Amino acid sequence: MGRLAFGNEVVALDDRVLAHLEIVMVTKLRRHEPFILTWTVDPSLGSGRVSRWVGLSTSWDIRFESRPAGPINQAWIEDLMSTANSPGGLRIVPEPSAGGD
Numbered sequence: 895m896g897r898l899a900f901g902n903e904v905v906a907l908d909d910r911v912l913a914h915l916e917i918v919m920v921t922k923l924r925r926h927e928p929f930i931l932t933w934t935v936d937p938s939l940g941s942g943r944v945s946r947w948v949g950l951s952t953s954w955d956i957r958f959e960s961r962p963a964g965p966i967n968q969a970w971i972e973d974l975m976s977t978a979n980s981p982g983g984l985r986i987v988p989e990p991s992a993g994g995d
Contacts, residue, residue, distance in 0.1 A: 898955075898956050899956075914967065919948065922948075932983055932984070
């Protein structure tokens with residue numbers, strides 16, 4: 895499990911998820927397109943969800959526990975980017991199979 899941090903706020907996520915989120919987040923910010931990032935809170939921490947505004951001046955970092963396993967799934971990048979471009983913002987959606995199912 896790696897981590898995505900916004901200041902003192904830290905979210906633990908699987909390294910594979912983080913690798914794909916990083917690509918989408920960097921792509922959006924390179925295009926000067928701020929966005930909302932929303933994630934669910936683990937039930938052990940009280941459940942619910944958190945939304946964070948991410949713009950060019952937002953300080954964030956990703957720390958991987960290890961190298962992500964397997965190649966980048968382009969279909970997943972497209973699915974994540976689709977959520978990032980929606981009014982609801984970037985959300986973690988399930989990874990589609992390599993065959994696009």
